Every structure is written in C-alpha cells, then in structure tokens.
Amino acid sequence: MTVISSAPSMRPVSSGGTSLKPGFADPVFDAQGVFRASLVATAYPGRIVPLDRTFAAPRPFSPATAALCLTLLDFETPAWLDRQAQSGEAASWLRFHCGLPLIDETATARFAIVTDPLNLPRLHEFASGEIEYPDRSTTLVIQVQSFTDGPDTTWTGPGIKESAGVAIDGLPSWFWSDWDLNSELYPRGVDVIFTCGNALMGLPRTIKVEA
Amino acid sequence: MAYVAVKGGEQAILNTHKLISESRRGNPDLAELTLAQISEQFALAVDRVMTEGSVYDRELAALALKQAQGDAVEAIFLLRAYRTTLPRIALSEPIDTAKMTIRRRISATFKDIPGGQVLGPTYDYTHRLLDFALAAEGLERPNAELAREPLDGATPRVIDLLDSEGLIEAESDDRAGECFDLTREPMRFPAGRDQRLQNLARGDEGFMLGLAYSTVRGYGGAHPFVGELRVGEIEVEIVPEELGFPIVVAEVTVTECQMINQFRGTAATPPQFTRGYGLAFGHNERKAMAMSLVDRAMRARELGEDVRYPAQDEEFVLSHTDNVEASGMVSHFKLPHYVDFQAELALVRQLRAEHAVTRAEAQMKEVAE
Amino acid sequence: MSAGTTMNHSDNGYNFAYLDEQTKRMIRRSLLKALSIPGYQVPFGGREMPLAYGWGTGGIQVTAAVIGPDDWLKVIDQGADDTTNAVSIRRFFQTVADVAVTESTEVATIIQTRHRIPETPLKEGQVLVYQVPQPEPLQKIEPRETETRKMHAYAEYGAMQVTLYEDVAHFGRIAKTYDYPAIVNGRHLMSPSPIPKFDNPKMENNPAIQLFGAGREKRIYAVPPYTSVRSLDFDDHPFEVQTWKGSCALCGSTTSYLDEMITDDRGSRMFVCSDTDFCNTRQAEAASAPDDKAAGEDA
Numbered sequence: 028m029t030v031i032s033s034a035p036s037m038r039p040v041s042s043g044g045t046s047l048k049p050g051f052a053d054p055v056f057d058a059q060g061v062f063r064a065s066l067v068a069t070a071y072p073g074r075i076v077p078l079d080r081t082f083a084a085p086r087p088f089s090p091a092t093a094a095l096c097l098t099l100l101d102f103e104t105p106a107w108l109d110r111q112a113q114s115g116e117a118a119s120w121l122r123f124h125c126g127l128p129l130i131d132e133t134a135t136a137r138f139a140i141v142t143d144p145l146n147l148p149r150l151h152e153f154a155s156g157e158i159e160y161p162d163r164s165t166t167l168v169i170q171v172q173s174f175t176d177g178p179d180t181t182w183t184g185p186g187i188k189e190s191a192g193v194a195i196d197g198l199p200s201w202f203w204s205d206w207d208l209n210s211e212l213y214p215r216g217v218d219v220i221f222t223c224g225n226a227l228m229g230l231p232r233t234i235k236v237e238a
Numbered sequence: 239m240a241y242v243a244v245k246g247g248e249q250a251i252l253n254t255h256k257l258i259s260e261s262r263r264g265n266p267d268l269a270e271l272t273l274a275q276i277s278e279q280f281a282l283a284v285d286r287v288m289t290e291g292s293v294y295d296r297e298l299a300a301l302a303l304k305q306a307q308g309d310a311v312e313a314i315f316l317l318r319a320y321r322t323t324l325p326r327i328a329l330s331e332p333i334d335t336a337k338m339t340i341r342r343r344i345s346a347t348f349k350d351i352p353g354g355q356v357l358g359p360t361y362d363y364t365h366r367l368l369d370f371a372l373a374a375e376g377l378e379r380p381n382a383e384l385a386r387e388p389l390d391g392a393t394p395r396v397i398d399l400l401d402s403e404g405l406i407e408a409e410s411d412d413r414a415g416e417c418f419d420l421t422r423e424p425m426r427f428p429a430g431r432d433q434r435l436q437n438l439a440r441g442d443e444g445f446m447l448g449l450a451y452s453t454v455r456g457y458g459g460a461h462p463f464v465g466e467l468r469v470g471e472i473e474v475e476i477v478p479e480e481l482g483f484p485i486v487v488a489e490v491t492v493t494e495c496q497m498i499n500q501f502r503g504t505a506a507t508p509p510q511f512t513r514g515y516g517l518a519f520g521h522n523e524r525k526a527m528a529m530s531l532v533d534r535a536m537r538a539r540e541l542g543e544d545v546r547y548p549a550q551d552e553e554f555v556l557s558h559t560d561n562v563e564a565s566g567m568v569s570h571f572k573l574p575h576y577v578d579f580q581a582e583l584a585l586v587r588q589l590r591a592e593h594a595v596t597r598a599e600a601q602m603k604e605v606a607e
Numbered sequence: 608m609s610a611g612t613t614m615n616h617s618d619n620g621y622n623f624a625y626l627d628e629q630t631k632r633m634i635r636r637s638l639l640k641a642l643s644i645p646g647y648q649v650p651f652g653g654r655e656m657p658l659a660y661g662w663g664t665g666g667i668q669v670t671a672a673v674i675g676p677d678d679w680l681k682v683i684d685q686g687a688d689d690t691t692n693a694v695s696i697r698r699f700f701q702t703v704a705d706v707a708v709t710e711s712t713e714v715a716t717i718i719q720t721r722h723r724i725p726e727t728p729l730k731e732g733q734v735l736v737y738q739v740p741q742p743e744p745l746q747k748i749e750p751r752e753t754e755t756r757k758m759h760a761y762a763e764y765g766a767m768q769v770t771l772y773e774d775v776a777h778f779g780r781i782a783k784t785y786d787y788p789a790i791v792n793g794r795h796l797m798s799p800s801p802i803p804k805f806d807n808p809k810m811e812n813n814p815a816i817q818l819f820g821a822g823r824e825k826r827i828y829a830v831p832p833y834t835s836v837r838s839l840d841f842d843d844h845p846f847e848v849q850t851w852k853g854s855c856a857l858c859g860s861t862t863s864y865l866d867e868m869i870t871d872d873r874g875s876r877m878f879v880c881s882d883t884d885f886c887n888t889r890q891a892e893a894a895s896a897p898d899d900k901a902a903g904e905d906a
C-alpha cells in the first residue's frame with residue numbers, strides 16, 4: 028500500500044485579479060504539526076508553544092493565526108472575523124483555502140478570529156455552548172502583540188502544575204473580568220487560543236486567572 | 239515459557255490471514271466464483287449488502303460477499319469501511335419514485351389501481367419446495383412472456399390517491415435541503431425523521447424484521463396495510479454548481495414501501511391514516527416493509543401516542559439497529575480481558591473467603607447456642 | 608471540496624494515517640474541546656474503520672488525528688505489546704502511516720492502550736490514547752443517553768454513589784474492580800475505560816496528555832496534564848487499589864499489576880507483570896547487574 032504523505036503543493040492562486048497567498052505547502056503534515064502544537068498549547072495552558080515551521084500569512088494574520096485557521100477550520104465551522112480581519116486579504120484567503128462559511132453573528136460562531144483585540148466584542152456575546160452540550164461553544168483565536176510584555180497575570184487550573192505567570196499584551200481592560208464571568212458558566216464557556224508571531228498559547232475555560 | 243503462548247505473536251496473526259484465505263477458497267479443484275456470478279446469481283444477497291453497507295455498487299458488494307465467504311454482516315462491514323474513505327463529491331437530488339420504471343408494484347388496499355397491479359418477479363406465490371432440478375447445471379429456464387405494451391411512464395403512488403381526500407396525513411418537507419447524515423454526525427436525540435429513516439435503512443434486516451413483527455403482536459398496536467410496494471429502476475440526479483441544472487449520474491434499483499396505519503386523531507386533528515416509509519437498495523421487500531413498520535412505530539411520540547413498547551422507543555431502536563456496531567461490540571469479548579478478569583477474580587476470591595468465615599462463625603454460634 | 612483531501616484508491620493508496628483530512632480536522636476540534644472540559648464526553652462524527660467496533664476504533668481515530676512522521680508509537684493491550692490486538696493495531700499504523708514503533712514506554716511519544724496505564728511514569732508531551740468500549744459511566748444505572756446527558760449537565764451523580772453504597776451494604780466494600788468511576792477536575796464523572804482500579808491513581812496529576820476515544824459510541828474525552836482525578840469513595844470506605852501477596856515471577860516487582868498464569872492442569876499458577884515493557888526492562892537491568900537479587904524470585 029502506498030502512503031500518500033501530501034497533496035500536490037499549493038501555489039499562489041489568482042482570485043478576482045488579486046493573487047492569494049498559498050495555503051499549507053504540505054496539507055497533511057503541516058496541519059498535523061500545527062495541530063500538535065495547538066494540542067500541547069491547550070493541554071499546557073500559559074506556555075508559549077512555538078510552531079516548528081513558518082508560513083506566509085495573508086494580511087492581517089500572523090503566521091500562527093493563519094496556520095491555526097488552515098488546521099482547524101473548514102466548511103463545517105461557521106466563523107466570525109473581526110472587522111480588521113475582514114478588511115485584509117484574510118477573508119478571501121480563508122474562503123478559498125478552508126471553504127469557510129463566514130458569518131456576522133458572534134453567537135453562533137464555532138470560531139472567532141480576532142486580530143484587533145482592543146475592539147473585541149464582550150465574551151458573553153460569543154456562543155458559550157448548551158448545558159447538555161457545553162462543547163458547542165466558540166473557540167476564539169486572538170492575535171496579540173506579545174506574550175511577555177503585557178500586565179502580569181497568574182494562571183491556575185488543569186494543565187498547569189502549580190501556577191503560570193503570563194503577561195499578554197494588547198487585551199482590552201475588561202478582558203480578565205469577563206474571563207471570570209466565563210468561568211462562572213462552567214462547564215459552559217468559550218475557549219481561547221492566543222497567537223503571537225509564530226507561537227500559540229492556550230486558555231481553555233477551566234483556567235482561573237488572577238490579574 | 240508457557241505464558242508466552244497466550245500473548246498473540248505477530249506470526250500467529252499472519253497465519254490466521256493465510257488460513258482464512260485458504261478456507262475462503264475451499265476445494266481448489268472446484269471453479270472459483272466470479273464477481274459477475276455473485277452479482278447475477280446471488281443478486282438478493284448483493285442487494286442486502288449494498289443497502290446496509292450504504293454503497294450502491296453491485297461489483298463492490300459482490301467482492302465484499304466473496305471476501306466474506308457469503309457472510310452478509312461481514313460483507314456489510316467491509317463495504318462500510320471502504321465507504322468512509324471515499325470523498326463526498328456531491329449531494330444528489332431527492333429521487334422521485336413516481337417516475338420509477340416499474341418492475342413490480344402491488345397494493346393491498348385497493349383491488350384495482352391506476353397503472354394496475356404488477357406482480358413482477360417474486361417468491362410470494364411459489365411453493366417453497368426444494369427444486370431439485372436446480373441442482374443440475376445448464377438447466378433450461380422458462381422465459382416469461384413480455385407484455386404487448388409497456389407500462390405507463392408515470393405511475394402515481396397509491397398513497398397519493400388518498401391524499402386528495404385528506405384521508406392520509408400530508409407528507410411535509412420540513413427542512414428544505416438540510417438532511418441529517420449520521421455517517422458524518424453522531425446520533426442525536428430526540429431524532430428527526432430523516433435521522434431515523436437513515437438509521438433504519440442502514441439497519442440490520444433481521445433486527446428490523448423482529449421489531450416490525452413485535453409491533454403487530456401487541457407490542458406496538460400497529461394495524462398496517464401495504465398502501466403500496468414498488469420495485470424498479472430510478473435515475474439519480476445531481477446539480478453541479480457550475481451547471482445549475484440536474485444531470486443523471488446513475489440508475490439504481492430500489493424497493494419502496496408505503497405502509498398505511500390508522501390514527502385515531504386528536505382534538506385538533508380528525509381521524510386519518512398515517513404513513514410509515516421504507517426504502518431499500520435493490521430488491522428487498524422484507525427490509526422495506528419491516529422498515530416502514532418500525533418507522534411508523536417510532537412516530538408515536540410526534541403523533542401523541544403513548545410510547546410503551548420497544549419498537550416505539552427511538553433511543554432503544556436507533557442505538558441497536560447497526561449490525562456493524564453490534565457485531566463489533568459482541569465480538570470484542572473475544573479480545574483478551576485478563577487484566578480486568580484478574581481484578582474480578584481477586585475480588586470474588588476475597589468475597590468467598592469472607593463468606594466462608596462468616597458462615598463458620600454463624601455455625602459456631604448456632605452450635606454454642 | 609476542501610483543500611487537502613487526498614484520496615486515491617486506484618493505486619490502493621490511502622491518506623497518511625488512513626483518515627481523510629476533513630475527518631482529522633473534525634476529530635482534532637473535538638480533542639481540543641475535550642481538553643477544555645476535562646472528563647466531558649464530546650460527541651464526534653466517528654467513522655467506520657477497517658477494524659471492528661469494540662476493537663479500538665475510537666483509539667485508532669484519535670491516534671490517527673494526532674500522529675505525525677516524527678512520532679514513536681507504542682501500542683499495548685492488557686499492558687502487553689505482543690497481545691493480538693496490540694499487534695494488529697500497530698501493524699495498521701505501520702501500514703497506513705509508516706510510523707516508527709517502539710515497545711519502550713520511555714521512548715514512545717504516543718501510547719495507545721487498552722485496559723492498562725503503563726507502570727513506568729509518563730512524561731510531559733507524551734500522549735496516552737485509551738480505547739474505550741463504553742464511555743458512559745452512568746450507563747449501567749441509566750441506559751438512556753437523553754437522561755445521562757442531563758445527569759452530567761447538572762452534576763447529578765447521586766445515583767452512582769447509591770450504587771456504590773449498595774455494594775458496601777451487600778459486600779462490605781465497593782465491588783468495582785475495573786472501569787472504576789472518577790470525578791475529573793472536581794466536576795465531571797468519567798469512565799477511565801476498563802483499566803483496573805489499580806491504575807486509577809496514575810491518571811491524577813499525570814504530566815502526560817490523556818485522550819479517550821470511543822468509536823462505536825462516538826465520544827471523545829480527555830484528562831489534561833496535572834488535573835485532579837478523584838476515584839469515588841466514602842469516608843468510611845476510602846478508595847484502595849489491588850495488592851498482591853507475592854511479586855512478579857519474572858522480574859520480582861512488588862509494585863506492578865500482576866497477571867495470573869495457570870501453568871498446568873493441576874491448578875498451579877504464577878504471577879507476572881501485565882506490563883511487558885516494564886517487566887522486560889527490569890529483567891534486563893537485573894541481568895546486567897548480577898548483584899540485584901530481585902529478579903527471578905518466586906511469587
């Protein structure tokens with residue numbers, strides 16, 4: 028039996044006169060590598076998990092945001108993009124490479140892609156899941172300035188041995204008080220994967236954060 | 239050491255593969271079956287494998303049956319496992335069975351029906367006497383006489399004739415285009431009718447038959463009439479996005495059963511007849527009829543009837559119809575369980591020891607008293 | 608069609624790790640949600656696999672969604688690498704993913720298991736994939752998923768406590784010896800799969816990632832690293848694990864889970880480690896250090 032390691036590599040494609048950035052060079056192994064990083068990031072919240080490969084990202088996505096989208100999103104995941112993400116080449120890139128249904132409603136989004144966190148909608152505006160199906164909630168992918176230069180916070184919860192010190196930069200002032208409210212919904216609630224440059228950091232709903 | 243033997247060994251497994259291939263072939267002096275022979279002469283077995291395997295492909299189903307030595311459930315499993323690897327290219331338009339090229343069509347509700355009763359090929363009126371003439375090869379077979387003129391192109395469904403009088407509930411398409419697909423999504427309860435019908439269509443014929451039987455033996459209160467049973471060929475169409483109009487991609491043989499049941503009505507609805515629906519690939523009347531009975535039984539909840547019997551209980555029925563799941567679970571008890579058995583063994587030994595002590599103490603006490 | 612769906616059957620080729628990319632994405636999303644709600648069973652669109660349901664199809668799908676070309680895969684059944692089902696699943700991944708396999712718990716990056724947790728402590732980054740025949744711990748009490756789902760939603764686990772207490776009333780102890788239910792992260796009642804209760808304590812605060820796949824029931828769940836996993840018990844009947852009077856007949860271990868081997872038709876038996884890698888490693892160590900008299904001691 029032949030094992031197919033990858034599909035033919037994806038070249039830049041033309042769409043409506045503008046050239047789209049390519050997707051994964053190796054759709055099978057790139058997706059696997061990035062998924063593994065997101066698995067580790069979700070399992071060990073608060074850690075900076077670098078991706079072991081780089082990608083050409085469409086504006087205004089960072090390489091990590093772009094890679095995460097290619098890895099997790101497809102025609103089965105209605106996604107919400109913030110205004111800044113919609114304005115760049117990212118929206119058409121996502122439609123092309125992920126076959127992604129983009130929606131205006133935050134409340135029904137399986138994923139929300141945020142590149143301008145200061146203008147992030149309040150967390151309760153996203154889907155927090157149903158009491159019998161708490162998994163049917165929004166996963167927010169939030170692209171931030173820095174994992175180390177922001178205000179100090181202390182994280183505790185599953186996946187963290189004792190506690191983790193995290194200093195994410197560029198979040199709105201209300202973010203962590205909204206996060207407390209999100210915790211009160213447990214087991215319902217949204218989950219977050221932060222991206223910065225070429226790295227990920229997971230923040231599942233189980234994590235308590237002291238700001 | 240002795241214990242090594244209990245633990246598999248790669249060589250032993252490879253040998254089982256060789257042995258099964260040997261026993262599949264049987265006596266090599268006899269001619270090997272061809273897929274065409276299976277497809278043509280075991281056509282009904284092929285039909286069942288296609289139905290429950292959810293793939294319409296006679297050749298693949300014949301291959302599965304050959305590989306499985308004629309074991310239908312094993313063949314269905316082979317076809318299902320193959321099916322999951324296939325990319326989904328398009329969703330077909332709903333088939334319109336009114337446009338069927340009829341091979342067989344009967345109704346038990348009216349003596350004569352527009353388009354007529356067409357008996358077609360069936361075992362129904364044969365006497366089940368072993369035909370020893372068939373044991374000989376190269377038998378000359380009788381040819382049925384052809385009708386002088388072909389059947390009408392469009393044969394209206396009998397059940398639609400009741401519709402005009404409002405005697406039967408209207409069939410509604412409640413979720414235009416959106417159809418549940420349990421090959422992609424996990425089962426959901428309460429289940430919509432689309433999910434139930436898909437599950438029943440893929441479900442085990444024997445289990446379905448037993449359930450259907452129970453609904454007419456007091457475990458379901460069914461009073462069914464075969465509104466219509468039809469077998470024939472129908473075209474499958476898709477609408478490619480770039481074309482925008484339907485094109486025919488296949489012709490399939492299907493068996494459809496519309497079962498009519500009485501319904502007492504509610505304060506809001508006057509008494510009327512209700513429907514049960516069954517559809518199978520190929521020619522399989524038993525499956526289509528059983529399916530339509532179970533479909534109707536499971537509609538108890540939506541029709542406001544009491545849910546009292548197994549066939550009416552959708553969670554019970556839908557969770558247990560699938561023979562690939564069921565045979566997997568039952569057969570998995572053949573796998574080694576010595577770790578958990580060891581745990582139970584230790585407990586039972588301990589409990590027995592304690593039991594013996596308690597009994598001895600009780601006897602001592604009795605004697606003392 | 609979505610990008611990355613590469614299927615070509617004409618030359619008998621399958622996608623890497625058998626599953627198509629769309630299926631992998633669906634499973635991967637489920638895995639991330641499972642880690643985000645420890646112990647909660649995420650429904651997923653489980654696919655038919657070329658192995659029978661009940662024989663590890665859930666575990667295989669999870670492994671297939673996680674595994675990559677740099678991984679070292681270990682597969683065990685009943686703790687052993689050479690049991691039939693373990694051999695069969697390992698061969699499957701060698702065929703469809705051409706992946707490196709190992710029997711060493713130390714070396715493995717992904718360990719797919721049925722009925723045991725290895726004796727050798729796991730490390731950060733390792734992924735333990737459990738095959739789960741029945742993911743619902745409440746099913747023996749309430750067979751209806753519509754009901755058990757409500758019980759999980761409102762953390763109504765009283766019925767489970769009552770069942771365990773009936774054991775105490777009848778037998779003087781909790782009579783559950785494997786598939787022993789546990790509360791994960793203080794919230795969700797979880798089936799650890801049919802591992803002996805001996806292994807339950809290993810789940811708690813484990814540095815590795817623990818993923819559970821139930822193929823037939825189409826559920827995925829997870830225990831993240833460093834997470835509380837409390838086996839149910841009572842103040843007057845605390846949880847305790849199995850112990851043996853003797854030690855392993857091959858390596859002399861007194862701390863591992865032992866299998867009983869019947870050695871003749873007169874009822875003679877011996878006890879040996881169920882974890883073959885652990886036992887072999889200890890035997891090899893003993894052989895290279897002749898002073899160590901642990902090896903070879905009788906049970």
